[in-house]
Amino acid sequence: MRIEMPKGARFIIGRILQEGYDAYLVGGSIRDVLLGKNPKDYDIATSATPESIIGMFEKTVPIGIKHGTVEVVTDDGCFDVTTFRSEEGYINKRYPENVRFIEDLIEDLRRRDITINALAYNDEKGLIDPFGGFNDLNHRLIRAVGHPVERFKEDALRILRAVRLATTLDFNIEESTLLGIIEEMDGLVYISVERIREEISNILMSENPGRGMRMLFELGLIKYVLPELLPLASFNQFNRYHDKDVLGHTLEVLDRCPRNLHVRLAALFHDSGKPRCFTIDKDGVGHFYGHEKESASIARDVLQRLKYDNRTIHLVDKLISLHMVPSEMKNEVKLKKFAVNMGIANIPLFLGLKKADHGGKPDIGGIHASKLIEFEKRLNEILERNDPLELKDLAVNGDDLKSIGIKDGRLIGKLLGILLENVLETPGLNTRERLLEIAAREAENDNRGN
Structure with a gap:
């Protein structure tokens, strides 16, 4: 059996072998190649000490010298080279208290976690598999x-x-x-x-x-x-629009989502607030009024606890908060305001979540699907027309209003908001001349009111 590897990895292994040491490709890269996948990286293990590795190669970086790891830089990329080691006395169920460099490959593989990761290979000795990892690969x-x-x-x-x-x-x-x-x-x-x-x-x-x-x-x-998600398990929704409990629905939505971390995090938490918002009416029907806001709050707390970046937290919050926006919305001004609130660039992510959410519910006659198709069509028509949607899209700004004698900053802000409302309703008004006319008239009305 011959396992393909990058030229850089083969060069490093060959050089170490020439110096009289053992060296092998190890771990997940072998697993992935055997499964027909493209490895993300290629790790090398050797009997040579870190100091010996540094002396063998022109360009090295001691990225983890304490644990025996040196990065070797080649024309074909960078590769981690780690000395065979044994580990003892783990602290806090995680970190080895003592790391000892050894010369025995099998003992090095013995400390690894899963058999399919405890594989080694070089072209001279072929596949080294002391713990049955190859058999486990075949039996999945x-x-x-x-x-x-x-x-x-x-x-x-x-x-x-x-x-x-x-x-x-x-x-x-x-x-x-x-x-x-x-x-x-x-x-x-x-x-x-x-x-x-x-x-x-x-x-x-x-x-x-x-x-x-x-x-x-x-x-x-x-x-x-994720203890915050425990209440979802076996939580009956008592609602004819849901044929699964909250967890079952959540997992189906998750599987239907596009492969985007923000969308999938939003799917995971989009109904997390339902148990807190649950009410049941006189007919025994369950309701979850305002669950989207509660779910967004739970998601924010969890993502902050797990130290996700602020952009991820903000976008997941937005996706969850707006996931109940009705697909029946036809008013163009409301659609435009929704698009701005969601963020134009995030509309495809929102639609991905929305489609997955509806796909996880009974859809007799395809009603939900058809409404979503029309909703997406209306949104796309607005975006394709390139209508002005935000203050920055207006043909005038605060300086233009000052040029016609409007000096009060509070009034300028108010007038720009009024102008945007007019343009959202009638995009053709978005010219400097027309907007200044409207602004002057509104400013005069404001003065009369005062």
């Missing part, structure tokens, strides 16, 4: 290396990685590994929010985000990573 299984409880006790982040790999690869988690996850899940309290955020984002951006989130619920992990 996620299996811990060695004893699962020990692996997860050492590093609780491996629990989320196992779920993420099962999600992104569409694999199953082997039984003893599942039991190890359940036994050691309390260790997740030691994992940083940044690491949790990264794993959640990776799950959401997979081809099976709903499956990944359901696994977090079914294994009981959700209480450690």
